Each structure stands twice: as C-alpha cells, then as structure tokens.
Amino acid sequence: MSGYFSELITGSKSLLVGLGVTFKALISPVVTVQYPREKIDVTSAVRGHIDLVKDEATGTHRCMVCLSCMKVCPCQCITVQGEKREGVKGKVLTLFALDFTKCSLCGLCVESCKPKAIDFSNEYELAGFTRDEFVFDLLKRVKERA
Amino acid sequence: MSFYTNLSTYLILALFLLMMGIYGIIRHKTFIGMLISTELVLNGAGLNFMAFNKFLAPDPAVGQIFTLFIMGIAAAEAAITISFILAVYRKFTTGDPRGMTDLKG
Amino acid sequence: MSMVMDFLFFGLVVLTMAGAILAVRGRVLMHAVLGLAVSLLGVSGLYLFLGSPFLALMQVLIYVGAVCVVLVFGIMVGYTPNEEAEKVPMGRNAFLGLMASGSAAFFLVVMVISRTVWTPAVERLNDFSIEHVGESLMMQWCLSFELISVVLLIAIVGAIILARDGRDEVSR
Amino acid sequence: MKSSEAVIKLNEAGFKAEPAEVTRVGYHVTVALGADQIRPFAEWLLSEGFFIDFLSAVDASPAIQLIYQFAHFDAPCRIHAQVSLPDSGAVDTISDIYQGADWHERETRDFFGVVFSGHHNLVPLILCDEDKDLKPLLKKEGAKKSLADIGLGEMVA
C-alpha cells in the first residue's frame, strides 16, 4: 500500500519536472535558421558536386586529360574526353561531363587529380524538374564563369 | 387530440417493438443478433411503463423508476452476454449458436 | 406550434420503427446494432414527450452510450469484419405462417388497445421532477435499487471473469 | 577463456584447431572442420559460452567454403572455422543450436544457393521472390579462383 502512494507521489513529481523542461524550452529562443533568407555559414566546407577550377593565371581550367579521375571514380559518373591538337603539349580537354545523379561525393576524384584541376563546388541547394538538369558540362561551366 | 397525447399510440409502438424483437430473435443467426433483438423487446417494455406512467399512474415516479431498473438490467445483461459470447467464441471459434453442439449426445 | 410538435413526434416514431426494422433485418451485424441505436434514440425522444427528460438522457447514456457500444465491441472482437448474419433457413410456408400469425396477433392486440377504456388516476401524488424520482428511489424502492446494484456488480465481475478466461498464459 | 586454452580444449574435443596470428588475420583460433563436424562443433561452442559472430561463404573452386566465426563475451577469443561444402551442396544447419544462425543461413542460401539440411524455414530472406534463385554472389565463369589462389587452401581439413 505504501508503494501505491509513493509511486503516485514520485510519479507525479517526475511528470511535473518533465512539464518544467518543456516549459523552459517554450520560453527559450528559437534555433531555426530561416533557410532561403538566411543561410548556415558552411559553404566553404561543404562538398557539392565537383567543378573545374579556374586558374587565375591562365583564365582557364588546368585539366591535362590524364583520366585519373574517371578511372578512380567508383560510380562512373565522370566522362572526360580530350584530343590531340597541333602545337599543344599533351591533350586538350573537349568534354568534361559529370552525371551528378550517380555521384556519391566520396572525393576520390579530387584527391587523385594531380594538377588540382577539379574541386568541390559549394552548390548544395540543387533541385530541378528533370533528372537531366544534373548532368553538368563542367567545361562549359568553367567557360561561363570566365 | 394529437397523437402524442394519446396513450394508444405509445402502446402500439411498444407492441411493434416487441413483435420486431421476437421476430429478430427467431431470425438472427448469431448471438449478438439475438441480443440486439432482446434489447428491442426490453425497450418496448420500457416505453409501455413510461406511457402508463404518464397517462394513468397515480405516482409518476414509479414508472420512471421501473424504466430505470429495466435499463440497469439491460446493461447488466448486455455485459454478461457479451463476455459469454467472447468465451464461447474462444472455445468454438464461431458466433453461430448452431455450431455449439458439445452437449448433444 | 402543435403542428411542429406533431411533426417531431411523427419523425421520432418513424425513427424508432425504421431503427427497429434495420436492427432485425440488417444483413450485417454492424448495421443491426446501428439500427438498434437509432431506435433507442427515437425511444429516448418519445420519453421527452412522455414528460421525463431525465429518463430520455439516461436512455441515451446507458443504452446508446453503453449497451450499444458493448454490443459493437462484441461484434468487433468476436467476428471478422464482414461476417454476415445470414438468415436462419426457413421454409416459405413457415415464413408465411409466421408472418400471418404475427400480424394476426399484432392486430388483435391493437384492437384490444383501442377498445379498452383507460381510466386515468384520479389525482397525481407528485410531479415528474427528478427530485421526486430520486426520493422515492431511495425511500420506497430502496430494496430494489440495492438489488439492481448487486446484479450490476455481479454482472461486471462475472463478465470480467468470463472474458479473462484463457488470458493468463500469455499476459505477464 | 584464453585463446591458447581454447586451442587445447578444441583439440581435446576432437577438432583440428590451431592458433592464428591475430595481428595479421584478426582472429585467434583457426579450426578446419569436416562437413559432418559442424553440429558437434556448434554444440561445444555454445556450452563453452561462445556467441555467433557471423556465418558466410566464399565461392571458390573446387567447392564453396563456408566461414563460421564465433567469439567470446569475456575474453578476446575469436574462433574462425572453415568448412568445405560437400558435393551434395548441403551441410547441416546449426540454426537450432545457435538461433542467430537462422538468418545467416537463409542469407547464405540466397546469395550462394547453399542448402542447410534440417533448417526449419529455408526461404529467401533478402532477395525478392522473383529473384529467389539468382545466387548473386556466386562467381561468374572464369572469375572463380582456386582455394590456393585466394589463400584459403591450407585451412581445409
């Protein structure tokens, strides 16, 4: 019988303490970041899809078409094509396509790139109406940025 | 004189409930169906009590009290029958009275 | 105003009868119970006409709120969702006979009712108020009242015992 | 139970056990089992308080290798047993000794088509019904290697 009443009392007390916790939260400030209008400051660290780096010195990309990123990619989402041109040492990049819908953002391509020609972009808020929107022509993008 | 101040109206209605109840008891296959019909019969009785109470009885409390008693009995009966039905259902896995023939020779 | 009252009364009578018919003839048990509930609501309206709002509310509370719910409960626990309450197979002749004798009895009693001359009580001792009902329940009908409560108690205990049977093995 | 103790006890019980180099292979004791020894082996392990870590298979020529791993709650002693699947394609189940092996065996049946005789419910666990005979982890023709090539050869009894 004493257990009956002691449980009643301790139980009620624990329930009231719980209400106290939520009441404290009720009057403490909100932690929400109102996303489209204010953004969490993580863009320097976040891994978006990869992008060709624009070399400030030459004004263009640094890719040497060594295809190491293409080979190392476990998801086969990178397609790189190059061609031999007259008067240029090595190959010239003609296509650098990324099928972002297959990418797993592992970063192996960026690590394997000797000339540091690719890097992660900071675009983490992509959304679109078709899946083709996420097949990027990175070469075109780097030219547009120029 | 309106219908609703006429004793016969209520009595005939109560009779109708009684007849429907009896018909239902015969017709329904399941225990619960029979119970439903029994409730109709009891209701007819209650209506009768109340009607007589209103139009004839010297002490208008009596009919009300009896109707209350009927309700109490009905509630008790429903509860006990339902638990009985559940017990039977567990045993025979059917609500059909014809399925329960264990006591037949 | 009397027109409105007539109309109301007529509505209640139709409700009661329709409910009763549905309760008896409903092919699905659930419909039968709902028919019963409708019929009971109709009767509770009639109790209002008979001058006892207390009884009307009690009718709703006990019958619709408790008995019907218990019935539905029984259906849901004991029967699979759409198990139909099939008719007891009855020969055509038996059915006709039943109908004939039933309606004969019905009209006989109706005749009796309408022919009887009802003599109201000469004077009313009391009014319909619940105070009075309560008083006589406690004074005059005390024994019956206690008996009913005992019956209810036994019913509850019995119901619990019956329904619990076989549960002990699985519950902790 | 210390792993050295376990080796002695296992050998006493009639199983061919030898200590393994933990820092290189990650388990303490290697046991080479015959297909008929699985059930006594599992019973012995259960009585000694070992728990089942996993059960799986490796497809190789000439026969699929079944891998059993057990470990102990109280001491660092991880026992690794290897069984060569007999030609009948079936081995005894241990799912009635180690109930946890139930799903592992069903999964192995899914992926390799190994039949565990005596299993109470050997139906697909992971694959959907239309793929129930797919056996996806079996090696393709030409890709299958011999036991020696994959370094599991010397362990087979």
Next chain:
Amino acid sequence: MKEIERYAQFLKDESEADSTELQGGAMNSFPLTEQVLKVCQANSLWPLTFGLACCAIEMMAAGMARIDMARYGAEVFRPSARQCDLLIVSGTVTKKMAPALMTLYEQMPYPKWVIAMGNCAISGGPFKVEDNYNVIEGVDRLIPVDVYVPGCPPRPEALIEGILKLQEKIAGKRHPWPQRKMKDAVKVHPIP
C-alpha cells in the same frame, strides 16, 4: 519488370480519367478559385512519414528545429498515405520495395506530388552499377516524379529548395505567398 507495366497502365488510366475531378473538382472551373486553390495547395504540402535509407535522416533533419519545414506548412508528417499530398522518396528503391512504393502512391488521394530525394531515388545513384540486380535505377520508372533533389544525401536545405520548386510548379510562382522574414535567429550554437 511487372512494376513498369503497372506504371504504364497507371499512366493510361490517369490520362483517361476526368482530370478536373482529380485535381480539385469545382474549384478548378473558375480562374480565381483555381488560383486560390493552387496557392493553398502549394503552401500546405503534407508529406508521408516514409523513409527508405540515408536520405530519410536528412528528411527528418529538415523537419527538425534547425531547418524546420513547418515554416512552409509541410510539417504535418502523416503516417497514413490517405492523408498526404507529398511523397518524398528518400533513398534507394529496391526491387522488393517497388510494389510497396507504388501501392503507397496509389493510396494517396489526388492531387498528389512526388519528390525524388537523393541520387539513389533519382537514378540509382552510386548503386547504378554493372551487376545491379536489386536497385531500381530511378524512381521515375515507377511513379511520376515532380521534383528531383540531387545529392548523396542532399542537405536539408536542398529538400527545402525542392519543396519551394514544387510550390513553384503548383502555383506557378516560386513564392506563392508574399514572404517576410522574422528577426534573425539567436545564435544558439556559436562557433567558439
């Protein structure tokens, strides 16, 4: 695969059905009420409580205090498909899951929308490999998809972006309702 046939049949049935009845009945017959209805629908997207894999955690995170989908009226995660407007396919759809997913979609009442969240839902993502025997390469082979949110997994912000895109698709405008910003959030977790 039979699921793909089922989808073809579904598309056929849908094109034959009376589209006004499915899309909101009488309210669609007048330009003004139609526009009002679209705005209402765009601002009240109730998603289904349905997570498949990694992305489900980010979907949950989008509903939590930091990002708070509730601001767009999308916090009412209903557990029953009958009460939802939005199916967020958050994760890899496998062969075994495909029939269940289609059933869920069919159980939802019109008008209904689908967001394919994460690369797996869009195209099979990293699991779109040569020996693939169990992953559906794109949920748009099973059910019609309205908005694609790529990423592996997408950040919760990307899901909000997807919902805004969906609002754009429904109401014709990116922000169907005039937007206003409340006061800046108090920095509860400042970087020390």
Next chain:
Amino acid sequence: MDTMQLSFYDVLRMVIAFVLIVSLVFINAIIMGYMERKMAAKIQRRWGPMEVGFQGWLQLILDGVKIIAKQLIVPKDADRTLFRMAPLLAFTPVVLPFLVLPFSKSLFGRDINLGLIFIIAVSSINVLSIFVAGWASNNKYSMFGSIRSVSQNIAYEIPILLSLLSVVLVTHTYSMQGIVAAQGSIWFCLVQPVACIIYLISATAETNRAPFDLPEAESELTAGYHTEYSGFGFSLFVIAEYANMFTVCAVATVLFFGGWHGPFSGEYLGALWFLLKVFLLMLIMVWVRWTYPRVRFDQLMNLAWKYLIPFSLVNLLLTALIVKCI
C-alpha cells in the same frame, strides 16, 4: 410542468444558437490547430508555420481549403454507406453539448435543468462514431484503434461521472448556469481539488489526447481509426476532436474554474473570461501532449481502475458526508 411546450421564440433562438455553434466549432478548430502547431513548434524551439500571413496565421485556413479539394477515397472493401456516414456521426454529438454551455450570464443556447447530464449523455455517443469509422474502413489498424477507443471511453466515463457528481452534490443542481452561479465567491477547483484533477485527467483520456491517444497511436497503429480517411472526412474527425476538447474544457471551466465569473463580467463580457479559461485549459492539454510519451493500454486501464475510480469514489463519499453534516 410539461417541458415540451416550446414557443416560437425558443425555436428561433435554438436555430440561431445552432448556426452560431457550428461556426464556433469550425473557428475553434482553426484557432486550436494553429495554436497547437505553433505551441508545439515553440516547445521544440522552432518557428512553426511562418510563411502565410503574419506568423503563419493563415496556415490552417489554407490547409482547410486544400483539404476540401482533396479527392475522397472510399476503400474498395469498405462499407461504403457507413464509411461516408462516420465523419458526420462524429461531428453531430460534439456539436450538441455547445447548446447548453453557459458562455456568459445571458449568452447560452438553452439552460435546461439537466444540462450536465445532457452533455455527458450526448458525448457518450461520440465513441459510437469512432467505432463505425474503424469498422467501416475494413482495415486492421482502424479496428484496433476503435477497439482501444471504446475500452478507453467506457473506463473513463466512470471517473468523469463520479468527479462531476461530487460537484453536483455541492451545488444541488445539474443546470450549468446554476453551477456557475454557485461559484460566485470561490471556484470549485479549490473546494473539490481531487475531483478537478481526476476530471482533467479523465477528460484528456476521453478526448483521446496524448498521453492517452492510443486510438490513433502513430507508432503502433499508423493513424488509428482514421487511417483510411482522406480529405474532408479526415478533417471532420480532426474538427470533432478539437470540438470535443473544447467541450470537456468548457465543462471543466464551468464546474471547477468559475465559468464566466471574472472581473467586469457583466451580462455578456463574461464570455471573454469563459473563452479565456477554456483556451488556457486547452493549451495545457497541448503542452502535456508535446511533453509525455504515450501510455500503454493496460496502464491506461490501471490508471482508471486503480487510481482514478477509487479516489473519485472516496472523494464522492467524503463530499456526501460533509454536505450532509453541514
């Protein structure tokens, strides 16, 4: 003596009251839906609805418009008639009690002298509708929800009745206005604290609110008895739930918290006090909901049979003794 002699004025008054009450029910659902979402958000330290109107106050209206335009699905195996009827059935009994609620001294539908019993009787029908909904859906989760709901309602009707009766023993009347009038000097929550607490707990259970929301327990039964309902049918259930909350909180206000009594409560201004008290009680219910886990079914029954009913019986007995002695 005959209570059935209605005058034309009475009928007119009831019709107007009915129209007002139905609109009150809808407005109540909108306000409470908004408050609930906003308060839940604040408890969870987020904003809640924000983007439509100031602080998102239009959110519930938008939800309503959307939900009206949703397709109504009747499942293939469902009992079509009953499936369509159930939401309406749920709606009617929760509207009727509003007829006798005393919003202020002169603002009420009809003050019958059995007001309290009327409310209890009418709300006991409510459970039937939940039953019908669960049964007609022909879905096992819905069935579970309904079965749970009915056991819960039967069990908690008793402590509710007993705790209300102990108030009636003090006031000697069932009339709502009479009860309010009796607490001009002191609220009954101070006279009958045990009854008050028991009533509040049982009322939470009676309205199927958390932590007693077993009939729609999300994690166990998906959405309980309204799993199969879409569109307007579903929203009617939600509206009915909020109206039910309003009713039980209003009854609590009338019986324990002084009804429309308050400073400056004249003929009509008392309604403000009344509504304020009711909404405060409802907010407490919301607060409780977002704090506690859900109880288990047998614990729910234990609470009723082992704690609430004995305590309310003792309380009733003591009240009867004290009233008799005084």
Next chain:
Amino acid sequence: MVTKLEKIAGPKHRFLLNMGPQHPSTHGVLRIVLEMDGEYAMAIDPVLGYGHRMHEKMAEGRPYNGFYPNTGRMDYLGAILFSHGYVGLLERMSGAEVPERAEFIRVITAELNRISSHLVGIGAYVLDLGAFTPILYAFDDREMILDMLEAITGSRLTYCYFRVGGVTKDIDDTFIRRARAFIDRMRSRLPMYKDLVTDNLIFLKRTKGIGIIDRDMAARYGITGPVLRGSGISYDVRKSEPYSVYDRFDFDIPVGENGDSFDRYVVRMEEIAQSLRIIEQALDALPDGPVMVKPKKKLKLAAGGCNYTVEAARGSLSYYLVGDGSDTPYRLKIRVPSYSNLSPLPELCKGMLLSDLVTAMGSLDLVIPEIDR
C-alpha cells in the same frame, strides 16, 4: 510450445497483421508480419530485404578504395565507425603505416559520430513511445556534431573521411574549440534528458521489464553493442580487442542490470557520457604530425582471408575480406550488428502486446539498410 490459449483458441481466432514496409515504427523499410491474438503478437516474422543494396556484390567489382563510399551508406548514422572498420581491415592486410595524429583524429571523429548516432537512436526510440519533443532536442544537439564533422569532412551524413594511411583532412583549432564547447554543452544537456525522459513515470512504466534479453539468448543470437551491455555483459570490442588507439584512453563500459528496454536506453545515455570522456582525453593528448601517409598508387593485397572487428554504434562490426592478389576484393563479408540484434525479435516478443513490441523493437535501435546491406 503450445500455450493454453493456442489449445483453446484454434487457428481461426488469430489473424495476420502486416507492419510495414512503410510504418512509422519500423525505422525505415523493415516489414514485420505479426500473427495477432487480439492485441497480443503471438508469432512474429520479420521480412528483410527492402533496403538490400548489394554492398557485398559491389565490393567485388571495384578497387579497394572504391568501396569507401559504400561503407558510409550501410549504417548511415554511424558512417565513420563503419569506415573505421574498413580502413582498419585494409591497413591490417597491407601493413600500411598510420600516423599517430591520424589515429587520434579517427578516434575523435568516430566517438563524435557514435554520440550523434546514439542521439538519433534515443530520439527515435522515444518517438516510438509517443513523445515527439525529445527527438527534436536530440537532433538539435546532433546538429552541433554534424556542423563540426562537416567542417572537416565536407559532408553531414555519409562521410568519406578515412583513407588507408590516414584521414583526408587535418583538424584545425576551430574544430578543437568547437569539440570542447560541444563536450561542455552535451554534459549540461544530459540532466535535461534525464528530467524529460529517463525519470518520466510513463517512460519508466513503458520500458521497464519489456523485452528482457539474457546472456544465453545473447550468445545464441550473437547480440552485441548497447543491446548486449544492457543485459549486464561488459563486452566491448574497444576493450576486448582494442583497435586503433583505444587502449590509451580511460573509459568505462556502462552496463545495465536487467537487460530490458530501459537498461538498453540507459546504456546508450551513459555511452554518450563515456564517449565525451574519450573525446576529451584524445583532444588533450592530440599529437602533432602528418595525418596521411601517401599511399601506394594502387592498393593490391595478398591472397588470404582477414578479419577486422570494431565497435560500431550498434555493436560489433566485422569485415571479413578474402583477397586474391589483385586490386579488387575476392569476397567481402560484412557482419553488421543490427542484423544479429534484430534476429531475436521473434523469440523476444512472442506473446507481447503490440505496444510492447514497438517498445522492444525501438530499444534495439535498428538501421534497416544496415541489416539488408
């Protein structure tokens, strides 16, 4: 075992209830077929495979380092812990050197990840019991961890951070400051969880005595992790077979008393505190130096089988790899903890109420795609 009920009730009395694959309490895509007697579950049959993503098959078709992203996608709540096992395995087989600083960073991030995983587990568990608010608080605390980890790994959930020979990026002072701030904050938050959840009467009543696992059952099913430690068995791979640099830290293995759902919850709560201790010690003792030894161009492993076991958030995780001398694994078997933790469900929950089944299942803290792989 035939119960009295089964004898008297017969088969017709039972009915099947299908939970999932979309059900709020099955944490994703688990499907459970229940044979119910009223509200009691008399037979339970979990159906797996709704999230089977062929990880083991994929491993055989790609180079060793191509499997990094997959490790993070099995148990997406404890992605770093899974990566830890995989790189540990490759390092054991190839004998690669790992700088000490890298090992410390691995431990710090792994323990942070363990805390975030436990926070989700606890929040989801309490959500299963019907309390909505604690999961939001848990996620709020978790966001701090995710912010920290994102700053160094670039990803919030499926980190691909560990490599053979180290980690991809060094941690900076900001990270260390944030980690210390997080330790302080989390320690101040733990009493809040105690007030809100652990001491709550309803929570206690719901969880105490539900789903008791004893030592014998644990051995037969191979249960590990917090679920096992709730039963009072102090088995933790970090202590029994120390890997990485765990043998240098002083921490306790919290154990429960009765092995019920409540104990499992409490063990998780206390493991958060222990992980905080480990992180604190690791931050104090963090050595300087490189974080990555340049790996060989292409990783080729010798033939032979090798096993590597780590303590993931849900229990002991084993990778068993058979190499064939080429640059792809010949066979990779992944022993995931949830798989064994879920398998006792039919025995554990037989004859339980549906609500208790949800309680017991939630206390196992399942991640279904990890089970299905």
